[in-house]
Amino acid sequence: MDDISTSTLAIILGVLVLISAFFSSSETGMMALNKYRLRHLVSKNNIPALRVHKLLARPERLIGLILIGNNLVNIAASAIATIIGMRLYGDYGVLLATIGLTVVILIFAEVTPKTLAAWFPEKIAYPASIILTPMLWLFYPFVFGLNSITNAFLKIFNIKPANENGQTLNPDELRTVVNDANSMIPRKHQDMLLSILDLEKVTVEDVMVPRPDILGIDINNDWKVIVKQLNHGQHTRMLLYRTTVDDAVGYVHAKDILRLTSKTQFSKETLLRAARKITFVPEGTPLNNQLLHFQREKYRIALVVDEYGDIIGLITLEDILEEIVGDFTTNQIPGANDDYHKQKDNTYIVEGSANVRDITKELGWKLPVDGPRTINGLILEYLEEIPKPNVSIRLYGYPVDILDVNDNAIKQVRVHVDLYKAKKAKKP
Template sequence: MDNISTNMLFTILGILVLISAYFSGSETGMMSLNRYRLRHLEKQKHKGARRVSKLLGRPDRLIGLILIGNNLVNIAASAIATIIGLRLFGDMGVLIATIALTLIILIFAEVTPKTLAALYPEKVAFPSSIILSLLLKVLFPFVVAVNWITNGMLALIGISHKQREHHSLSSEELRTVVNESGALLADRDQDMLVSILDLEKVTVEDIMIPRSELVGIDINEDWKKIQKQLTQSTHTRVLLYRDTIDDVVGYIHMRDALKLLSKNQFNKTTIIRAVRELYFIPESTTLNVQLLKFQDAKERLGLVVDEYGDIQGLVTLEDILEEIVGDFTTTMTPAASDEVNVQPDGSFLVDGSATVRDINKEMGWAFPTDGPKTLNGLILEYLEDIPEANLSVRIAGYPVEIIDVNDNMIKTVRILPDYYQSQHRDHD
């Protein structure tokens, strides 16, 4: 070293710091890569992605290679810095060189390259994978020896290098990924993807047409009345029952009725013969499960029954699809916005029969959904009694004024969400 000039030592020291920065940045870039995007690029036969995937297939060897290189250059840099310090400052040069080199490595070989690699992992990892792949081949025996020792030490505490965390996402984590996709996905696409994930949280009971709103035809009625109901029906599938909906016999598709009409065979006997069997669904069935069941059974609608077999309502394939893509223009069920009327004072007049979940979804409110399904039922459960009109209560922080009560049901309520929001702002 005595024959090497101080200027040359400074040059060598600078090169070693740059090499150290390369190893530090490569390590952070490799470990910061999005594994799902990496797999996508690998499937598209991206050369850089394929090299990186191969290196990450054995992370113990990759880390061993990077740390071997990084420690070698850092130790060499420390030795050269010490020589320079002794030449320039004498015995105090050791202390000065230690402090100066620590700051230089920290700033230029650690924090800066690692920050850059964390921000742009692909731009760092893909090019550096070329050099790392070559170094791995050259230093393979040394890397394997180091890994053999470290893996042996890990084995003593019951850890194997083959044990690694699988990069799988739960539905909640996937929902977060979708919500944070930003401009990569349109808002409507994000809503649809999140709605698909939410299917496992929603049951058929939450979206069914309730029993009180079911429309059907009593086959014990006079034929002329039945014929009138069939010809004026707005549904493609019509329930048929005897006397009450509890004695439902099936449903008839209007296409079948038209065929009978075209053949001049349109009468009560042929209509009953054309009845199709009904499909029954337990009320606790989640939408993701029911969607698959509809597909397997080649059905499009079913009656929802409780644990006693009593009919609670009806759900169709279209109802489930609407949970994903939003309401169709052909739906006969009123939307939440049709049941909520904005008043000049900022309050809202809401139909008591409106579904709590639909109101929350469309209006951005936060009424509890783990109990009764309708606003009427929610208020009755809260009060544990049938109230009189002009009574005010507070549910989930929302001031609710009961406007109209009829036939033991709350028909109309007034809700003041602005007051609720202002209270929360004051609290915050």
Template sequence: MDTISTEVLFAILGLLILMSAYFSSSETGMMAINRYRLRHLVKQNNKSAIRVEKLLQRPDKLIGLILIGNNLVNILASAIATIIGQRLFGDAGIAIATGALTLALLIFAEVTPKTLAALYPEKIAFPSSLLLRPLQKIFTPVVWFVNFLSNGLLKLLRIDSANGGDDHLSPDELRTIVHEAGAMIPKRHQEMLLSILDLEQVAVEDIMIPRSDIAGIDINDDWELILRQLTQSPHTRILLYRDNIDDAVGFIHAKDTLRMMLKEQLDKTTLLRSVKELYFIPEGTPLNTQLLKFQRRKERIGLVIDEYGDIQGLVTLEDLLEEIVGDFTTSITPEVSDEIHQQEDGSFLVEGSISIRDINKEMNWQFPTDGPKTLNGLILEYLEDIPAPNISVRLFGYPIEVVEVENNMVKLVRIIPHLYQEKE
């Protein structure tokens, strides 16, 4: 070193600091790169992405290579800085060189390049892979020896370095990604994606048309009444039953009745011959499961039954699809807004038959959905009795006044959300 001029040593030191910055930025860029975007680019045969993915297949080897290079460069830089310090300042130059080199490495070889790599990992990782791949082959023996010792230590700690861990995303993590996608995914598409993820958390009874609201025709009624119901029904599929819904016969399609009418062949006998076989859905079936069952069975409508086989409601394929894309069909059932009426004092008159899920979605309230499915059911379960009008309760933090009770059901309540108190 004595034969090398101070100016040349400064140049070598600057080059070593640049090399240290390269290794530092490469490490951060490789570790910070988006693995899912990387896989997408690999599928598109992006050569840079393919190189980076091969390097990341064994992160222990990659990190070993980068750290070997970085430490060699930093140690050599320290030795050269010490020589320069002694030449310029004598014995005090060792301390001065140590302080100056530490500051230079922190600024130019650590903080700045790593911050840059964290902000733009692809722009750093892709070019770096051009040099890291051949370096990995050149330093294979050294990397193997270092990793052998390192992996041995990890095995003592019962850690398998070859196992990169499970990097699959959970549903909750997927929801977070969709939420944070921002402008990359339109808001409407975000809502649809989140609805798909939520299908497994919703059961058929949460969206079914309740038994009391099923529009059906009693085949034992007078023919004139049946004919009038057939011609005036707004539904394309109509349930036929004998005396009560529990004795359901099947569904008749409007197009079949129209065809028989045109041929003047419509009567009770031909009507019964045209019914479609009933499809029953067990209570508690998740919507994602039921959607697949509808698809496999080529069905569009089914009756929800409980554990005793009693009919609880009716679910259609349209109901399931609306959980994903929102309302898109014309229906005679009231909209949620029609069941909630805002008052001048800030309170809301709400019909007791409203679904808990619907009222939570419409008003962003927090009534529990793991019990009764309607507001009426929630109030009756809480009070364990049928209340009289003008009874007031605080239900799950919301002040509620019973306004109207009819046929043993709470028909109308007043909710005062601005007096809401969160339960502890």
């Protein structure tokens, strides 16, 4: 070293700092890569991505290589800095070189390159892999020895690597990924993906048509009444029953009705023979399971029964699909909804039978969806009694006027959404 000039040593020191910056940025860039984008590029046979993916397949080897190179460079830089310091300042040069090199390493070989690599991992990792790949082959004996010692030390503490390297996502983490997609996935598509993930949390009784709202045909009625109902039916499938829904016979499809009406002999007997078998599903069945049942059994309508076998509602394939993609039925008036009506003063008149989940999804209200399924049930649970008309309450922050109570049920309420928003805006 005595034969090498101080200026030459300074240049060598600068080169060593740059090499240290390379190793530091490479480590951060490799670890900060989007693993799912990397897998996508690998599936497209992208050469840089394939090279990086091979390095990351054994992360302990990659980290071992980078640490070996980084430590060798930093130790060499420390030795050269000490020599330069002693030449310039004598014995004090050791202390000055230590302090000065620490500052230089931190700024130019650690913080700055690692920050850049965290911001632009692909721009750092892919070019770095060109150098790291042959280096791994060259230093493999040292890397293997280092990993062997490290693994043996970890075994003492019974620490084992995860089989899947922590790359799997649970449903909640996947929801976070979808929400963070922002402009990369349109908002409508994000909502659909999130709805699919939420299917396992939603049961058939959350989206079914409640028993009082089931539209069907009582085959015990006069034949003229039945024909009128068939001609004016608004659904492609009509439930057939005797006297009550509990004695369901089956259902008929609109195309079956058209076929029967084209014949000269159209009667109750021919209608009953054309009826298709109705299926029953228990309450509490998750929508994802019911969707698979619909697909596997090739049917699109079922009656929901409780633990006593009583019919409590009707579920169709369309109900589940609307839970995913939103309401795709056609209203006569765009934006119209029978469950609620917006007033000129920005209040809403809401029917007591309105489904809480539908209201929260369509209007964005913050109401609990894991309890009662209707506005009537939600208010009754909150008050623990049947209220009288013209009573005002605050329901989960929303000022609500009870307008109509009949047959032991709340039929209609008025919701003051603006007052709720104003109160929320005042909170610090």
